[in-house]
Amino acid sequence: MPVTASVCLAACAALLGPVTAAGPAGAAGPRQPGYAVTPLKLPVRAGGRDCTLDADLYRPTGVDAAHPAPAVVTTNGFGGSKSDGSTDAIARAFASRGYVALAYSGLGFGRTGCPISLDDPRIDGRAASQILDFLAGQRAAKNGVRVDFVTKDGPRDPRAGMFGGSYGGAIQLATASADERLDALVPLITWHDLTYALAPDNADRTSGVAGPAPGAYKHQWTNGFYLIGEAQGLLHPRLDPSRGGGAGCVHFVAQACELKKRLNSGRYPSAPTEAALDYARSVSPSSYLATVRTPTLLVQGQADTLFNLNEAAATFETLRAQGTDTAMIWQSWGHSGGMTDPAPGELDLGKGNFETSYVGRRTLAWFGRYLRREWDTDTGPAFAYYRDWAARGPAYAASEVYPVGIPRRLYLSGDGKLVDNPADVATGSRHYRNWRVASSHSESSLAALTKLPNPKPYDTRGTYLDWTSEPVRGRPVDVVGAPRATLRVHSPDAERTQRSDDAADRLLLFLKLYDVAPNGGKTLVHRLVAPVRVPDVTREFTVDLPAIVHRFAPGHRLRLVMAASDTAYFGNRGSKQVTVRSSRAETGTLDLPVVGEGLEGLDDDLP
CATH class of the missing domain: 2.60.120.260 (Galactose-binding domain-like)
Known part of the structure; x- marks a missing residue:
């Protein structure tokens, strides 16, 4: 796909998170404590490299060692950072509701080191696991900051959840597969299997979401995101040297670069193609969900040609079958529409309307139950879906079974x-x-x-x-x-x-x-x-x-x-x-x- 530099820069500006914030995040709702923000540089070891995570810690007023609070961790969508207008809006929203919040730039983005590794549980997941060590007070930031005000269930076990969308959604599942200490997840508009997301084949599916063969290559989506990743040096000059990529790519790990090259070639002989697709599967929840036991509220967008509803359905059915607490919501907006202008009553992260949106209320209930341990909280039905034709009455319908109909x-x-x-x-x-x-x-x-x-x-x-x-x-x-x-x-x-x-x-x-x-x-x-x-x-x-x-x-x-x-x-x-x-x-x-x-x-x- 011929994508010009101007298109790339426009895409970079747009893909700063699960949504681009429409304005300052409001602290709508009954809980509105103040909070202090502390910039952090967290050293981590990931993918055989020493990297530094660029993060911000949000500490609500009144939270201290004697009065601890559970934590919510969030990170950016592809091309974003901790301060992209969306990721920081999420952190402010939870801090204003009494949670300790930590927002960080994912590996290869913002001012964080290491190359982009596609939310690999062996790399990105392990890096995020070290954030949990920090929240448990087991390690300090480079400036000496150490945390002693997060609720803990054991000496090394902070009470913590994660929230975020797209690239910031898959990292939650990757982290949960690498570290069982996570207590609750709310991944929005993310993938189940990158082989399906990038080269979908909808024929003769037997399980999961993908068919047996490499399908039709989504060259527009893939090359657009590739250019966004490679443009990080233009958006953030003087990057950490650990950001260097491999296999001819500036900011991607070698295997991700080889995957993109194979798909772009238009030639798919069995051996090299299967090797490339095996890598795509290895960085996909489809390959590691068996190790995810953290309660998970899946939110997927109907207007989404990148990660369609089938992706969330496959993740939901897998988690449910293995006994992991899970629920699924099909909201209106996704990568293909409504992200910056959600329908009335839908979650708008730029406005922080958690109490007045269906997805927002479900999220607060999910964290209330699993992070605050308010066990009487009703976390809602197993499956709910937005109906754009419901002019009167609730926009969402729900079921305790899936599939419906x-x-x-x-x-x-x-x-x-x-x-x-x-x-x-x-x-x-x-x-x-x-x-x-x-x-x-x-x-x-x-x-x-x-x-x-x-x-x-x-x-x-x-x-x-x-x-x-x-x-x-x-x-x-x-x-x-x-x-x-x-x-x-x-x-x-x-x-x-x-x-x-x-x-x-x-x-x-x-x-x-x-x-x-x-x-x-x-x-x-x-x-x-x-x-x-x-x-x-x-x-x-x-x-x-x-x-x-x-x-x-x-x-x-x-x-x-x-x-x-x-x-x-x-x-x-x-x-x-x-x-x-x-x-x-x-x-x-x-x-x-x-x-x-x-x-x-x-x-x-x-x-």
């Missing part, structure tokens, strides 16, 4: 219709052929963060197929969860190349779900796309689309699109014709998780 099956008819009765499937076949350049557009990935233009989604005739339902009649159709398609395609061109050792020779296609209004206007739901590296064009395969929370109103129609390409992703190698045949005996299906009144487990009456 009842599958509603639609059939792909040969005449381009989506029908709900297999007897209505028309016999027919249709085909498309990809161009050498992308002919469909879903998004300009960094647009929401950089304020750059983001053209409307489009598809080019002859390079896609679509199937459209009849207008919704009667009650609306509310979809909550991940739609699943079962498909079979025919492509002699792909069949000739799919046994190659290079995964890039296999067929790529892109599924997406539109909402078509009565006037013909169409909306690609949250601009989400499901890339598919078809494992074998001679057999049937399944596709898990990104999860959504969306109402198809009466009069609106559902449209499933299968496109040959997308501007946000690397595409097919060579030109391949794809044919989809339909008959009553052989047809594709689309299963929608539909919720509504009277479905078991749903509750609109939220705290």
Whole structure:
């Protein structure tokens, strides 16, 4: 992706944390003690290097050795720092509510040493573990500051939680995997598996979130973040020499640099590609969640094409299955929209509206129970999701079970219709052929963060197929969860190349779900796309689309699109014709998780 220096700098300014603070953090709510802020330089050993963490310690008025308080640790999103307007806003918010807060710049960011290592539990997690030693009074900062005012559950065990988003979310899970002393986590809009986040394959998933093959490379997101990381020297002159990277990168560890090079090459032979993806998995929660026992409140954004809802769902299901206390919230905003201007009633970190937002109240309850040990505190339902159509009453619905909804099956008819009765499937076949350049557009990935233009989604005739339902009649159709398609395609061109050792020779296609209004206007739901590296064009395969929370109103129609390409992703190698045949005996299906009144487990009456 050609990203100019100006775009990079704009992205750097925008990606300073889980959100860019809209203004000074307010101390809304009943608890508003003052606090003192002490700058710290914390020496740590991480990844075989000696590094210094740049941190600020927030001590509430009245907190001392005789009156200790639990601590909340927070760190920046990718490209940010301890004082980026968001990370420090989080620290102020918790300090104003009586928690000792510590905000630090993550490894490779701000004035902290060491190269960027992608929240590696063996590096970033170990570094954060040494912060817990500091909070327990077991080690001092370089200026001699030592803490004796954090609540402790043992001589070396501070009562501490973590809060933060995106890059500042995954570090929480990485730290918990490296150090069991953490007591509570609230990671927002973060990843489960970087192989899925950077090169998603939505075909034939058996567990977790990723399919079996390297999928379609998200070159816009990946190269944008790469340039943000490499630009740290421009943003912060005279950096610590320990920040030096490897494998040709200025500020990334060698393995992260090799991963980016492999993805950018567009060539994916099995051995080197698997080595690169193994590294991506090793810095992903998917590889170490078995060691995470800390109570975790997951918050994921619906408007997010970087880390979609499927990522949080996979983490939630893994933690729940192993008995870790966990809950999940699907809020409205994510990397692709709403971060700087959340919907009314949503958590706005720039305003510090914890008491007056649903996610904020859930966060305070989570920390109240697990940090303050207020055991009678109701921490809320197992699963809750924001509904942008709820003009009256609560915006969130909730359930004690996940997934929710009842599958509603639609059939792909040969005449381009989506029908709900297999007897209505028309016999027919249709085909498309990809161009050498992308002919469909879903998004300009960094647009929401950089304020750059983001053209409307489009598809080019002859390079896609679509199937459209009849207008919704009667009650609306509310979809909550991940739609699943079962498909079979025919492509002699792909069949000739799919046994190659290079995964890039296999067929790529892109599924997406539109909402078509009565006037013909169409909306690609949250601009989400499901890339598919078809494992074998001679057999049937399944596709898990990104999860959504969306109402198809009466009069609106559902449209499933299968496109040959997308501007946000690397595409097919060579030109391949794809044919989809339909008959009553052989047809594709689309299963929608539909919720509504009277479905078991749903509750609109939220705290």
